Amino acid sequence: AQKVTQAQTEISVVEKEDVTLDCVYETRDTTYYLFWYKQPPSGELVFLIRRNSFDEQNEISGRYSWNFQKSTSSFNFTITASQVVDSAVYFCALSGNFGNEKLTFGTGTRLTIIP
């Protein structure tokens, strides 16, 4: 069975601070995919990133960066120089491959950026 744990329920930081959202996963699949989604107050899930299990390179996209460590089964997400528009609920998710594509989500981390 697949499982995603986001231990941080809520985080508040002051604008321009850096913040890291933690994600730990469990799976028996040898090939799997990890995702981060953003859910702003409007409710729509916005795709941020997808990584496959064979690519452990860290990725940076503007103020966003992701640290994938297979050894600790973690896929953490860092926002640098946070902005008020970053306030949202962030979900980490996991899917398998070849017939197991359904997304298993964590419980989410509510991030509040204080102006």
Add this chain to the structure above:
Amino acid sequence: EAGVAQSPRYKIIEKRQSVAFWCNPISGHATLYWYQQILGQGPKLLIQFQNNGVVDDSQLPKDRFSAERLKGVDSTLKIQPAKLEDSAVYLCASSLVLLSADNEQFFGPGTRLTVL
């Protein structure tokens, strides 16, 4: 390119009533998913279609929930009769293909259901 469309956006019903939600996926997307998101939780898959066939409905409460995608395009999710614990946001998502590494799912805005 138009995104995933869902209607209605909001619905309030009393327990034991019936309700239906509609989803139109992104054009050309073969795979369609329905997720249930209870307040404070992550979305949970209810059912997954590949074209008009069901791939996974293991977490669908089949005594009260049903879903169909008759022509392999749009889909309807029904609850009959509704219970208080069905209050949630129902999210529809679609992806281009199944059994592929390119399996990003695109989500619609959701239908927020309140059962009184």
